[in-house]
Amino acid sequence: MAKLIMTADDSASVRQMVAFTLKQNGYDVVEAVDGRDALNKLNAQKVDMLLTDLNMPNMDGIGLIKGVRAGTLNKFIPIVMLTTESNDTRKGEGKAAGATGWIVKPFKPEQLIAVIKKVLG
């Protein structure tokens, strides 16, 4: 069964790029436009992994990560944050909130897939 990955990002173009790359590599994708949207969907649907931007309106990535870890259905899934720069403090915040790993934007499709494979095992 194909693994289901959620991509949460307020930028449509990033979501499209991520979704395209993931589907091409045999993953199923569910999209969310911001933190609130993502958390609502994650409370209703089991996914295998979450890929989230950090800067989003209506609940940012940090809030979303905390929300997922405090929930039930997807409490223990791997979460990878997309950071726009290798900002260590932001990365640290994300890690403290419960993120599993990160990928720095801009990245190449193959880098994204490598990180996903690493985290999903």
Place this chain on the structure above:
Amino acid sequence: MMEEAIATYREEAGELLAELETSLLDLEETPDDNDLINRVFRAMHTIKGSGAMFGFDEIASFTHEVETVFDLVRNGKMTVTKRLLDLTLKSRDHISYLLSCPLGEAVDRSDGDEIITGLRQLVPQMDLPQKGSSEIPAINLPGLSEDDLANETTWRIRFRPAPNILMCGTNPISLINELRALGTAHVVAQFDEIPQLNELVPENCYIYWDIILTTTRGEDAIRDVFIFVEDDCDIKIELIDSSGLIDREQGYKKLGDILVERGDLSPVEMQKVLMLQKRFGELLVEQGVVSPEKVQSALVEQQHVKGVRKERSEAPQVESAASIRVPAERLDQLINLVGEMVTVQAHLSQVSMAGGDATFIAISEEVERLTNELRDTALNIRMLPIGSTFSKFKRLVRDLSQELGKQIEMETFGAETELDKTVIEKLNDPLVHIIRNCIDHGIEMPEARRATGKASHGTVYLGAEHSGDSVLVTIRDDGGGLDRDRIRAKAVERGLLSATAEVSDKEIYAQIFAPGFSTAEKVTSVSGRGVGMDVVKRGIDSLRGSIGVDSIRGAGTTITLKIPLTLAIIDSLLVKIGKDHFVLPLAAVEECVELTAEDVKNSHGRNLANVRGAIIPYIPLREHFRITDQRPEIEQIVIADIHGTKVGFVVDHVVGEHQTVIKSLGKMYRDVKGVSGATILGDGTVALILDMGVLLQAVEKLEKDIM
């Protein structure tokens, strides 16, 4: 952040390019040196890889072409030729140009295209890279990047996950599987920290792992596996076996030694158990010193390495880096702190001596000893071998001689001589000017050389050696030598020398350092404009160094630069005139003798002293600095050797030796002659540092003017 990363990349790439250049020039001498070829390849590879990551796509694609060629050389499909080296050196310059271009803006590709065309012509037909093969592989993927090391190495990894690692979505087993993918691994999970049920937090991770991994990848590849967890997990990676290790015995360490190394067993316990003469592992478990799991894990390591060693045939070794990089400003800060420490320590010594308490004095002496050691160590950290500068000049000589149609080789010696980092940097410009002059004016054209019976190619020697607290940098050429008469005529014409004065050769040669001085009839692109040698003079002066010139007509010129080892702290002699303290650099001081009022009377105002039969002129500093208070009955002459001349400096008292932390003078005092800086004494007062050479010149000039 990204700008910083780009800046760092530019800096690193710059360093790589310098290294590349050195390797290429060395390769010219030993074209078969595989180590050098590999170094060139690796430098290119790293520049390319990082370039792609930071968006320097031009660099990445261009460097890829050059790298491809060196890959062929590395694999023995091509040989190193002069043409290849020429092109590669040009590539280096082109990459340097590309680096300097702002990201995202259009760049001039013409040089690059020309180089690539040239390189492709060198490649044997069958090995021409396929179109489209220049696509850059994804770089810096965790676990996917890295140069493969030629060697197989075995690592002991202890991976202790943070307790919350499972709750944060990390599966330690996928990390272990990534390690397995790097080579041959033996994995032992340790259970001893799993508590009983009533204490168990079920989602916490209590298990930790011992992994013995044999791989051809480096430590970085292993670290990359842990990239997301390294900050909050305890990860110990130790090299336990390498085909490069000197110890190539087939067996491996004893079980007890492995456990002690891992920290699972104390040496004392090991000795106790060893006394019992049974199988060591069983004994350890029986005695309850080490858990069976840990013994088992150590046994796994023992078996693993024994196996690997048995299989291995001897292979060339890898150098492991024995140094670390530290930002220069941190070193400067350290030197500043040490400087202040030296000042405070001087105060402490003063106070303790005045107090006369024996214990206090003993402590203060201990502090003094430690401070001195600290100072020496701190200054030593800034010492770099001068050789890095030398290799730059090799390139300069190569390029200039080609441009001028001369055949010139450069020979260097003493590249390992160490000098303070800032001194090396400041030495660069003067050396460039001197070497340019050697090449342009010194060495003759090949025909001219043959006509005088010399070899058609000339040689420039560049060398460094230690001499007391200084370093002597020598630049020597076997060219035509300086034209004594021309220089003299020119100096007279410019009013620098009087036409009738009796002057030594050295004094005449010294004129070439006068501003705007040039005897060249035509100005070449290289030198002759008369700017340059005075730049040398100023540069060396600012380093508190001195220049000596020697030349034999027809045989060549030797320029010797004498440079103090460091600029920050010097040993000196503290003296007093009236209420003021002065500092004289100790290096030049030879001795101190008394000067009585009677001696002064006997010399009839000629400022000459008789020291054990030798007549030595002296400079009364009291008069020089117009200090007017009561002159003591007996004064002191500090006798110094200044460029071979013995001169005395008269002071009231000699206080003693002193560690002087040099502080530069403010703008207002910068042009004061005879004072090179100031220092702060233990009690907080300021003492001026005297420049004895300049003082001597000033006095000589004054006397000449009077005569």
Place this chain on the structure above:
Amino acid sequence: MLLNSSVREDGEIIITSGDQLTIETAAEFSRIVCEALEASKNVAIEFEPAVKIDITGVQVLCSACKSAAQSGATFAFHGAAPQGLADITASSGAERRAVCKHNNNSTCIWFGGAK
């Protein structure tokens, strides 16, 4: 069968594994085993043949084994060891060949020679 426990007439408590002993069920699994060992000197697990086990499952098993040894209870499993246990044992490097002091100094029944 879901992750659950039942008491037999002779006082032995049987715990059924359900289809996964993973981080999602770890708290529940741990609680059930803990309560069983408090209530009985005889506790056994019946594994679903296709049960999936992760690191947390391994830890609960080992922790329970240690607790049982401490209190003098027996903690074992009925029937064949499932493939899932063999898988996690191999992938995590959990194989125990040495004797375990928490298991009366005999080979570990969970991660040892039994295959």
